[in-house]
Amino acid sequence: MESRNNKLTYSLIVIVSLLTVAPVIMLIIGSFSNNLHTFGNFTLNKYVSVYTDPMLFSILGNTAFFVLGAAAFATILALFLAYLNNRTDIPFKFLFKVLSVMPMMIPHVLFGVSWALLLNPSNGILNMWLVKLLNLSKAPFNIYTIWGMIVVEGLLDLPVAYLIISPAMGSFDASLEESSRVFKSGPIKTLFKITLPILRPAILASFILCIVRGLASFSVPSVLGMPGRIYVLSTYIYRVVTMSLIADYGKAAAIGMSILLISVGLIYIYRYYTRYSDKFVTVSSRGFKPTVIELRKAKAPLFIVLLIISFVLILLPVLVLLYTSLIPYIMVPGKQAFASMSLQNWRTVIKDPLSLRSLKNSLFLGVGGATVGSFLSVLVAYVIVKVKTKASGFLESISFLSFSFPGIVIGIGFMWYFVRTPLYATIWALFFSYLATYLPYGIRPMTSAFIQIHGSLEESSLVSGASFGTTMRRIVIPLLVPGIVSSWVLLATMFFRELSVSVVLSRPGTEVLAVQILRFSEDGQWGRLSALGIIMIVISTVMVLGVNAIGNRYKPGEVREKRRPKTIATNRLD
């Protein structure tokens, strides 16, 4: 068993290294080179020019403020929602499930754009309406500010934070809280003294993950930050490679190095704080239901807050885009707007060869990439969870390597890498760099799925004479279906709307949807943008719902959870 596992471990190390380590090495070498064609001629020029630029400090300040603000906002909101869902008798709990998956279907760039359409200072729909309504002299809100960026990015990170915190809150052994209640602590005191400290690993994980995502975020800073000339590191790199006469990939790599170091540092801190997370394993194998707290008077106001969040996250962006796609130019909804509505924007988009090609490419990358990616994730997660050797630890660190750096930085690394291979400017360049960048998102759900499969389930298969392959096929994979589904859905939706790697690597012929959206937004083609955006949202939604439906059919986990209490009841009868 060990030799076979070792073989698997080492071949995965090679594959994953090619995906994740190679671009990093190329990025490092690139940062010491002058530009793509002078690769390898050692020079410090790029570092000197980047780090002596006085502008860098304001960019770093913006970045820190933006990233920390958004992470804090998302985590606190997620805690609030997770608590409401898991611990209280708030009505319409299905809203939480919708909340947690919905933003996967709305691409970030579109979410950002919809807010720009609502709240931009010159012709934001909501702004114009408020000016008219209240007779103001100028627009009351300006989304093109750092606060605007924080709120929008925070809302976008909310589902991620929620998905980390909510399961922890839900699978939390209620007796820990009950014993605190027995010792005369009220619900609020229990929340702060017991619940939150025990959830600390989840909260910390969520906060740091949000920071890392914020650092990597390109959509919000490009759509909301650049028009107001608020640059963060990711948009700064973008400016260096696209908005100057000669794309300076050396300088981009040198900036990228600083993001890389910050991210690696953060991940190190994250690991340090969660190293004893075993201590906090409170998921018991028995079925139980945590005590539900009655909200009484607070029920109605809290429910309204929930409705507002749901509206803002789910309905509003779609409505704004749908509306904008039907009108010739931006105006406040009213008689004039409805009179001028037409399908003109839709017709233009459907006939636009660029939009069509980007749709085709993104579909291929989403479906194909997610399939290959979740297959790779199953194997890597298996080795990480079940094979505990030094080599598997190494595999874990290189698999999660890309987790710590932003797509645009990996994109620059891949640029240096692919330019030397025939993959350059092909769809496969995007394919492999997507895999590398988002591999951790595929592996994460798989590792938690693997952890839930008790080792003896596999061992008993081996003892029963099943080979490793049979054990995987008949025992492990079927039990992993929920994990595979979430990993596939996560990867597919991420690939389908990928922006930050693509803005660097996409070339004529390999256009993808999100880049096309960004182009429309830069050109102020709001109508076409919205039409294409709606198409994108519909396809993502169909993809997510379809795969979830397939997964539900083969989901042993559901059966297990639902039937557990019955098992216990019969136990007692015995």
Added chain:
Amino acid sequence: MEIKIRGLKKHYFSEGKIIKALDKVDLDIEANKIFTLLGPSGCGKTTLLRCIVGLETPDEGEIQIGDTIVWSKEKAIYVPTEKRQLGMVFQTYAIWPHMDVFNNVAYPLQNMKMPKKEIAKRVAKTLKFVQLEGFEKRPSTRLSGGQQQRVALARALVAEPKVILFDEPLSNLDAKLREETRKELKMFLGELGITAVYVTHDRVEALALSDTIGVMNAGNIVEIGSPKKIYFDADHQFVADFIGRANLVPATVVSQGADSTIVDTSMGQITCYKRSFNREDELVLCLRPEFIAFDKTEKEYVNQIPGTIGQMTFVGEVYETEVLVGKQIIMTKLDPETKYKVGD
């Protein structure tokens, strides 16, 4: 099939310390008997079992099952678990939640590529044997603890292995069910007459089920013997203490009788079962509380010792009673309806 283990070593490194799970273990397990590995938690008994089945790789030594060497460091032999043709019942039962009872039990046969008809026949036969007839279509998530245990047993037996291994299979059941299942298990194993290796930390289980018990401590097998030998006649103080409640009293051999050994203790002279010791040997005498009787009258008995009742604790079937004999406290058991009271 018999199992031979030679010089088996397995060390773990944990937090800078070496944990000797197996410290050069030599062991012969007789064919077609029930052998129990008994010991406190962490003594290495489960590690030994997992080495036999191949789920863990030892550092050194050799394991032979029947005529086949399944693992040897020197000869560089490693037979993977799935080729060892053993049966095993796991502590957690490891019933696959996504399969029904039939598929759980049929799994080992399916791996042998047996024809479907034959599989159905053998599964039905095995389920009948473990008294789960007609449970084939039941989802395995809808089984009680005792039923899960029997499905696990059926799965371990269905391929008719020559050796079956048990890793604390009763520890997840509640006390009452555990007792019943233990009796069933004894019956099943008695009928089968195959080699069984059973790991437990429960001394009652070990005594009730085994033909032979191997008591383990700190990575070593301390003593091997029949349940009676281990209970009445243990060579080691650790074993005597572990297998049941015991009063351990320092003693010196005074003389050897025809079928008895007479020792001197702080409580006076005591006549014991014959054991070959030399005069003046210093040893530890083990008095089982169950075998100490009380009498207030003036009658004469062998091994009669005067004492005072110090403390009585009612635990249901008996009073656990401490008797003061001089400075020595002796644990005894008294009938719950006893007329004796503290101070007698």
